[in-house]
Amino acid sequence: MVERRKPIKVNEAITKVMNFAKSGMVEYVPIEESYGRFLGEAILADHHVPPFDRSPYDGFALKSADTKMASSKNALSFEVIGEIGAGSVFNEPVGDNEAVRIMTGAQIPNDCDAVIMFESVKEYVQDGKDYFQLKRKLQPGDNISFAGEDTTKGTVLVFKGTYITPGIVAVLATFGYKKVPVSVKPKIGIIATGSELLDVDEPLKPGKIRNSNAYMVYAQVIRAGGEPIYFGQFNDEFETCYHKVKDSLEKVDFLITTGGVSVGDFDFLPAIYEKLGASVLFNKIGMRPGSVTTVAEIDGKLLFGLSGNPSACYVGFELYTRPIIRTFLHANAAFLKKEVAILGADFPKPNPFDRFVRGHLSYETGRLVATPVGLDKSNVVTSLAEANILIVLPGGTRGYEMGMEVSVILLEDQEGTTFENFTTADVNSRRRQRTYE
Amino acid sequence: MVERRKPIKVNEAITKVMNFAKSGMVEYVPIEESYGRFLGEAILADHHVPPFDRSPYDGFALKSADTKMASSKNALSFEVIGEIGAGSVFNEPVGDNEAVRIMTGAQIPNDCDAVIMFESVKEYVQDGKDYFQLKRKLQPGDNISFAGEDTTKGTVLVFKGTYITPGIVAVLATFGYKKVPVSVKPKIGIIATGSELLDVDEPLKPGKIRNSNAYMVYAQVIRAGGEPIYFGQFNDEFETCYHKVKDSLEKVDFLITTGGVSVGDFDFLPAIYEKLGASVLFNKIGMRPGSVTTVAEIDGKLLFGLSGNPSACYVGFELYTRPIIRTFLHANAAFLKKEVAILGADFPKPNPFDRFVRGHLSYETGRLVATPVGLDKSNVVTSLAEANILIVLPGGTRGYEMGMEVSVILLEDQEGTTFENFTTADVNSRRRQRTYE
Numbered sequence: 001m002v003e004r005r006k007p008i009k010v011n012e013a014i015t016k017v018m019n020f021a022k023s024g025m026v027e028y029v030p031i032e033e034s035y036g037r038f039l040g041e042a043i044l045a046d047h048h049v050p051p052f053d054r055s056p057y058d059g060f061a062l063k064s065a066d067t068k069m070a071s072s073k074n075a076l077s078f079e080v081i082g083e084i085g086a087g088s089v090f091n092e093p094v095g096d097n098e099a100v101r102i103m104t105g106a107q108i109p110n111d112c113d114a115v116i117m118f119e120s121v122k123e124y125v126q127d128g129k130d131y132f133q134l135k136r137k138l139q140p141g142d143n144i145s146f147a148g149e150d151t152t153k154g155t156v157l158v159f160k161g162t163y164i165t166p167g168i169v170a171v172l173a174t175f176g177y178k179k180v181p182v183s184v185k186p187k188i189g190i191i192a193t194g195s196e197l198l199d200v201d202e203p204l205k206p207g208k209i210r211n212s213n214a215y216m217v218y219a220q221v222i223r224a225g226g227e228p229i230y231f232g233q234f235n236d237e238f239e240t241c242y243h244k245v246k247d248s249l250e251k252v253d254f255l256i257t258t259g260g261v262s263v264g265d266f267d268f269l270p271a272i273y274e275k276l277g278a279s280v281l282f283n284k285i286g287m288r289p290g291s292v293t294t295v296a297e298i299d300g301k302l303l304f305g306l307s308g309n310p311s312a313c314y315v316g317f318e319l320y321t322r323p324i325i326r327t328f329l330h331a332n333a334a335f336l337k338k339e340v341a342i343l344g345a346d347f348p349k350p351n352p353f354d355r356f357v358r359g360h361l362s363y364e365t366g367r368l369v370a371t372p373v374g375l376d377k378s379n380v381v382t383s384l385a386e387a388n389i390l391i392v393l394p395g396g397t398r399g400y401e402m403g404m405e406v407s408v409i410l411l412e413d414q415e416g417t418t419f420e421n422f423t424t425a426d427v428n429s430r431r432r433q434r435t436y437e
Numbered sequence: 438m439v440e441r442r443k444p445i446k447v448n449e450a451i452t453k454v455m456n457f458a459k460s461g462m463v464e465y466v467p468i469e470e471s472y473g474r475f476l477g478e479a480i481l482a483d484h485h486v487p488p489f490d491r492s493p494y495d496g497f498a499l500k501s502a503d504t505k506m507a508s509s510k511n512a513l514s515f516e517v518i519g520e521i522g523a524g525s526v527f528n529e530p531v532g533d534n535e536a537v538r539i540m541t542g543a544q545i546p547n548d549c550d551a552v553i554m555f556e557s558v559k560e561y562v563q564d565g566k567d568y569f570q571l572k573r574k575l576q577p578g579d580n581i582s583f584a585g586e587d588t589t590k591g592t593v594l595v596f597k598g599t600y601i602t603p604g605i606v607a608v609l610a611t612f613g614y615k616k617v618p619v620s621v622k623p624k625i626g627i628i629a630t631g632s633e634l635l636d637v638d639e640p641l642k643p644g645k646i647r648n649s650n651a652y653m654v655y656a657q658v659i660r661a662g663g664e665p666i667y668f669g670q671f672n673d674e675f676e677t678c679y680h681k682v683k684d685s686l687e688k689v690d691f692l693i694t695t696g697g698v699s700v701g702d703f704d705f706l707p708a709i710y711e712k713l714g715a716s717v718l719f720n721k722i723g724m725r726p727g728s729v730t731t732v733a734e735i736d737g738k739l740l741f742g743l744s745g746n747p748s749a750c751y752v753g754f755e756l757y758t759r760p761i762i763r764t765f766l767h768a769n770a771a772f773l774k775k776e777v778a779i780l781g782a783d784f785p786k787p788n789p790f791d792r793f794v795r796g797h798l799s800y801e802t803g804r805l806v807a808t809p810v811g812l813d814k815s816n817v818v819t820s821l822a823e824a825n826i827l828i829v830l831p832g833g834t835r836g837y838e839m840g841m842e843v844s845v846i847l848l849e850d851q852e853g854t855t856f857e858n859f860t861t862a863d864v865n866s867r868r869r870q871r872t873y874e
């Protein structure tokens with residue numbers, strides 16, 4: 001006889017999983033390897049940026065007071081008494097109607113308070129000395145980048161847990177981080193189960209399919225910021241699976257299995273959880289695909305029992321495993337960004353449960369447009385190739401028409417959002433199921 | 438005396454660079470290492486998906502004709518004559534009013550044409566035999582995933598040059614790609630020049646700043662899909678720089694230098710191009726920041742002379758170097774996606790030249806909103822940390838007000854767009870500079 005499971009709501013399932021979220025350690029990597037990692041601590045400015053008043057252009061530094069009478073009808077002459085390359089300092093005095101040739105990035109001489117660009121003057125030589133003529137009045141501070149105008153010392157520049165972009169690498173270099181504190185990647189074990197599974201390089205056989213879930217999840221773990229460890233695939237034989245799960249669990253921070261969580265006769269994961277002494281947080285969720293997604297916990301370590309169906313497996317990972325990985329990486333915004341989009345095609349099926357439809361996000365004159373891709377069957381692999389969003393159709397809604405507002409989860413997003421935003425931001429009542437005017 | 442350079446337009450500069458774009462080679466990597474690479478050839482379906490008719494649920498396979506008389510008032514009995522686990526095949530005949538217990542993913546027996554889920558029947562045992570009662574009429578094909586319904590054999594699944602996502606990894610596994618053909622990463626040399634540059638771990642000194650460009654560009658190269666090779670930083674001494682450029686050039690597919698391209702007295706790159714015999718495609722562009730961005734070419738190999746100012750360097754890379762890298766990776770959509778957004782804050786400065794303002798993209802109820810970050814000075818490093826877009830303000834426009842439509846370039850986009858879209862998609866005439874109603 002078949003076990004009857006009681007489904008819980010998606011947000012309730014997320015909450016149960018997040019109760020066991022924990023942060024990992026911090027390690028140091030060379031700055032060249034920091035791109036794509038997550039900051040293990042906040043970055044503070046240890047000095048002003050720029051550290052000194054400097055010239056943003058190639059030109060001449062002078063005293064603005066000397067230019068007071070300059071105009072298009074009254075060219076004033078300045079003598080060029082020296083030159084400053086970037087990285088050099090000019091320590092001599094600068095007298096009235098004198099100027100110093102200055103290169104981009106070089107420090108402004110103490111006596112000067114403005115810079116005029118090469119292009120704006122007429123240079124000439126007289127009696128072996130360099131001069132230029134100026135026909136424009138300058139104000140104090142003209143063409144000067146002031147010390148601290150970009151950033152004052154002590155400012156928090158980037159928060160802990162932030163995904164490191166090339167722009168953040170520039171900040172790290174500016175503040176002397178030859179080694180960068182980054183969050184240690186959680187080790188995520190992956191085990192595929194199912195007697196129907198062929199390995200990826202096996203020829204097809206009657207009744208069998210190639211194992212795509214393990215490799216897909218492997219890539220999802222990398223995208224989420226974790227370190228995947230693939231322990232292989234096992235057929236639906238209890239003892240083999242049990243020992244594999246038990247041994248693997250000791251080597252990782254979290255363990256993912258794919259398959260074996262249904263109520264089918266060869267679905268051994270429930271029995272494995274029981275024998276391990278793990279407590280099952282839930283084994284049925286009111287969602288499609290992925291209703292059989294199961295999460296268990298032993299000694300604070302989470303076991304993610306993802307479905308054997310590729311799309312269900314994919315969705316289960318992004319909803320429940322990803323935020324656990326991001327929290328481990330110290331990200332506050334551990335969840336995928338959820339935004340509002342206009343549906344780009346009809347979706348006539350009613351939604352008795354929360355539905356996560358694979359879709360493709362495009363932009364039409366500044367508006368987000370979400371179009372379902374491929375068939376909406378939980379075993380469809382190829383539509384996953386096109387999907388960059390999940391379209392969220394809340395349970396209890398009728399079919400949707402093109403032009404209606406829907407919530408979408410951005411799969412390639414690295415910025416993230418918080419638990420609060422993720423679990424409340426749905427376009428989720430039937431009342432709001434309206435066509436965009 | 439100062440050289441007067443004639444600026445060319447941004448799109449003209451892009452066109453000149455793209456004339457020298459070329460595709461690279463293809464190599465094979467294990468599927469586990471394919472995430473984030475670019476497909477070196479198109480992926481074709483070498484078999485139907487699913488490869489056979491199969492059950493998407495745990496249940497009983499039967500002949501739909503036998504259920505014709507079933508209703509809530511007329512329960513029909515079926516004898517369960519066998520069981521099929523996923524990966525197994527049931528080869529015996531199935532008679533009238535007989536059924537076979539079938540697990541998710543298992544192949545449908547030849548005689549059957551429908552599946553009923555466990556939850557929808559009432560099982561019982563009589564005289565040691567298994568039966569169930571059914572109160573619902575089934576149609577041929579009910580609850581069957583048909584062979585080829587996901588993908589028919591021969592379909593092009595993913596195009597050459599596509600960025601490999603986890604969903605694409607699933608497709609690769611399904612079609613047996615244990616080794617995946619990926620585009621060889623172009624080797625991009627990086628040389629930083631400038632006497633003002635301290636290495637990242639040196640303490641600050643008067644007049645000097647730390648070298649942030651080299652590490653920033655290093656990360657940008659990785660994000661774009663290339664393999665960066667950092668050759669170090671050199672001061673503004675001609676012979677040293679010349680030999681370093683010449684030697685490095687032989688080891689790479691493209692070479693990036695930062696700094697040394699202005700008309701300043703210590704800017705040696707123009708002289709280095711001349712001594713190398715390289716032809717300069719342009720050395721002045723009508724854009725801010727990055728007007729001094731210079732690109733030269735020798736024997737078909739491109740030398741990108743990016744500005745020494747961090748923001749100018751950043752923008753120059755994304756506009757001119759990135760599409761060259763993506764073309765090398767066989768991407769057709771080699772340019773960053775350019776979309777329309779609503780300006781989230783005033784930008785009062787007029788734009789005599791095309792301006793690329795660092796900004797942050799957010800979403801407000803399905804609309805893209807672009808907000809400038811930090812100061813708009815070309816030497817501002819810290820605002821780069823927040824930027825995920827460049828706001829494009831075309832030359833010849835006045836100041837912009839909050840709420841106006843602007844074009845934005847999405848910096849974290851991996852999908853890309855074509856040359857045609859990138860160079861024509863601007864919200865670019867003064868006429869269209871309007872506030873969103």
